[in-house]
Amino acid sequence: MSCKIDLHTHSMASPDGALTIDDYRRMLENRSLSVVAITDHNTVEYALRAQAELGDQIIVGEEITTTEGEVIGLYLTETIPRGLTPAKTVKAIHKQGGLVCMPHPFESVRSGVTAETLDAIAGEVDIIEVHNGRAVFQNRSKQAYAWAALHNVAGVASSDCHGVSGWGKTYTVIPERPTKETLVQLLFEASYYTGFPGVRGVLYPKLNRLQKRASKTVGRRRA
DSSP states (O other): OOEEEEEEEOBTTSTTOOBOHHHHHHHHHTTSOSEEEEEEETOOHHHHHHHHHHOTTEEEEEEEEETTEEEEEESOSSOOOTTOOHHHHHHHHHHTTOEEEEOSTTOTTTTOOOHHHHHHTGGGOOEEEEEETTOSSSOOHHHHHHHHHHHTOEEEEEOOBSSSTTTTTSEEEESSOOOTTTHHHHHTTOEEEOOOOHHHHHHHHHHHHHHHHHHHHHHHHHO
């Protein structure tokens, strides 16, 4: 039985995210997706909570800010600190038994790693995003495809959604529900589905940041 997965999403625990546990529950219950990774910026706390409530349909992940771009760790148990080099970050992911996934590679507008950085850690990369649902202003899919083929690394299509708009528009279909041990191999048999997330879906990070700042300002004034 095929399985629809999304390995890159942001909950309200991300400074620019807004998805709640109830949002994830609805997406899984209506079968829009079968397995979802919560990959908040520099924390796994909300993902751990969601997994405790919703089960193994939630993959605990983290989008980690390194000194040279962002790296996603999947199947994590603890937060990996920001500010490490890419090499130290991928080692920390593997030390937890996790998988290394490279989000929006080669993009300069969204902290993707450069080609030189990616080549330097190529042997440690398990998965690379060949489609990112929010890659509108700078789309490096062709370059990511070529890199994946050259290095024999599994590719994935992910939404990178930060709210409900656009969720389920870009995802990956694999032959069966994955485990940490089977995910990479299953991705070599994957099909990719991509769609425009809508203007709100593209702008969610900016809108969410502004809304959270406004809420903090109002809260301070009331205090």
